[in-house]
Amino acid sequence: MQWEVVIGLEIHVQLSTKSKIFSGASTAYGAEPNTQACAVDLGLPGVLPVFNGEALKKSVMFGLAIGAQINERSVFDRKNYFYPDSPKAYQISQLYYPIVGEGFIDVDLEDGSQKRIGVTRAHMEEDAGKSLHESFHNQTGIDLNRAGTPLLEIVSEPDMRSAKEAVAYMRKIHSIVRYLGVSDGNMQEGSFRCDANVSLRPKGQKEFGTRAELKNINSFRFVEKAINVEIERQMDILESGGTVVQETRLYDADKNETRSMRSKEEANDYRYFPDPDLLPIVISAEEIEAIRSTLPELPDAKCARYMDTLALSEKDAKALTVDRDMADYYEAVQQAIGDAKMAANWILGDVAALNNKHAIEFKECPVSPEQLIGLLKRIQDNTISGKIAKEVFEAMYAGEGDADTIIDKKGLKQITDTGAIEAIIDEIIANNPSQVAEFQSGKDKLIGFFVGQVMKASKGKANPGQVNQLLQTKLKP
Template identity: 70%
Template sequence: MSWEIVIGLEVHAQLATQSKIFSGASTAFGAAPNTQACAVDLGLPGVLPVLNEKAVEMAVRFGLAIDAELGHRSVFARKNYFYPDLPKGYQISQFELPIVGKGHVEISPDDGTTKTIGVTRAHLEEDAGKSLHEDFQGLTGIDLNRAGTPLLEIVSEPDMRSVKEAVAYAKKIHQIVVYLGICDGNMQEGSFRVDANVSIRPMGQEKLGTRTELKNINSFRFLEKALNYEIDRQIDIVEGGGRIVQETRLYDADKDETRSMRSKEEANDYRYFPDPDLLPVVLDQELIEAVRAALPELPDAKRARFSAEFGLSAYDAEVLAATRPLADYFEAVVAAGTEPKLAANWVMGDLSGALNKAGLDITDSPVAAAQLAGMIARIMDNTISGKIAKEVFEAMWREGGDADAIIDAKGLKQITDTGALESIVDKIIADNSKQVEQYRAAEEHKRGKMIGFFVGQIMKATQGKANPQQINQLLNAKLNG
């Protein structure tokens, strides 16, 4: 039997505000426990939530980026939930009227195809605190610093049909929220979390199978592994004559398996109702237009522009547009007057390689865009060859300084003086009479390869500084003449 996989994802993106969604406590990560949990976050009697305007603006930014219907009037609701990580006894969320309605994103999984994935909705809500289960003699320790951090929960349609598509979608949403500057995207710190709804059905069947929900996935690699494990598990059960139980399952990265969580609360008994402490949020057109005007260029648009404007391949455009800082760096190199393809090669090649090796981000690159552009300009005007440029690049990386100074100090300037090159070529020909004889005796089509020997000797004699085109011309003239 062949099975079709159906996956929908729920992404929780922590919004990069300074203060919490309903209180003036800080959202900074890593503070001492409960030092950023104020009376509102603790749910003390008599407090009232006041909505953070930045959280609203960030949600609008996301909505515009995925071409979504915006909820001109959205309503906060209480989701009843009795866990000490939210001491109020409910989470403030949105239910019937979310701030962001239906939208969509394009994904391109590695296979070169593109597909549109529907986004059902995105709503604002507050994050819960953290429970620590170790070291407290049978008690649980509660840190409420995270309680009240603004979240945008982004819910997809069950549009993904493979693990690859699901991972591509998650990465796409990640790229968008980071590009928009509304989320730092840090998965280790839990700023970007993914839950997956998975089911299988016989190929061709319309009706959806029973789904399970996977939680506790904190990297794209774990998303892939958790989905693969869960799909295999479901197929085994169904092919063995069993039935899938609708439940929430936790992914255990150490064991690489998913396991059932005891049902958290009777699933649909959250008993949402409009929060009487909060009035409906109305987005006026002015705000929406102001946010739209301030939207950065998004990855898809940037990629398309890099291809069209700079003639880059689809692959190069994709790599360079992957993050805003990398794209900005590349554009700064090109803006300094360098040839785009050459700039792309250096940014994606030597520079990215060196950054990877040193574990550095592009924003911490020891070689600034202007320095790299200065060096590429010297390749373009034939002052140095591409090979010598690698040496210049390494020197810039290690010691700083601009390319011209390094070229001067190390005497790396290419020899382009025809007279000087000619005498070197003559000497090499004179010193290697045997090879010259063989060359002249060889058939035409073999000569191309054999000329490499002479080029090599000349490069050795000039420490790589001879201009390769000129040498080839001179050699051809002298050996064939």
């Protein structure tokens, strides 16, 4: 039978507020356990939550960015369950009235086509703490530093039909939240996590099949792998006449398999009800418009602008706009040197290549936009050739200083003195009589040989244009 895959994603985005969503404690990552947990985060008797308006602003920014309905009145609910890293034994979330209603994003698929994926809703909630199972013999440690960190949970429609589509959707959401600055999107630190609902149905059938929910997948690569192994697992069951059980499953990256965490029967009854400690969150149409006016240019708009006004190819424009840091970098360089194509080639070429090689994010690139501008200006004013520039760039990347310093120190300045170039050419002509004769008898292609010899003798520093011109004159019979 032909099976159709149906995937919906729930993405948890940590909102980059300084303090927690309901307390004044810091949200900074990596502190000693329980040093960033105040009385409210510890769930002491008598404490009360106070909502952090920054989380609202950032959530609204996301909603506006995906063209979603912003609910002027949203309500926090309690989701009740016992677990040691949930200090109040309930999580404050938004079930009945979320802040962000229906929206959508357009994602690019590998075949070059676009697909619209619906976003059902996005709601604010607090993160839990962490259970530490290592280094406590027969016991579990609890770190509540993360407890109360603001999250935006973004729930998609079941619109995706393959693992690749799911990854494309996830990447697009990642790109948007980073553009907006509402999250650092750091997946290693858990600022961007994903649960995937996966089911299969016979092609052509309208009703959905029974789904499994894959929990807490923390990288783009694992999302794709986890969904694919889950699809295979379900297909095996269905092909052999079995039925898929509705359950929550955990992806084990080491074994590349999913395994059951809890079945539907074991699922908690969360007993949601409106949190009486918090007033409904009310935001006026004017306040929403004020937030709209602070939205930065988003990747799709930026990409279109690069194509329209900078005449970049679609491929280059897309590549430059996925990551906001890369786009910001590009714009700084492009504006300073006034050559959109040259800037694009360098950033998508040499800069990206070395970043990838060293697994470095654009915002941590050791060559600053100003340094790259300094280098490209030296190409433009003929101080160095494009080829020498690559050598200078590598030295800059290695931390050896600015372009001018490196050019000076290494003596890489291009030779543009006609007399000096003529002297080298004369020597080459004298040393290669047979090639000269061949050239003069009509073997034009040999010009390449002579250019190469001159460049070699000048250690690449001779201006290639001048070399060519002078050779043509001197080699004339």
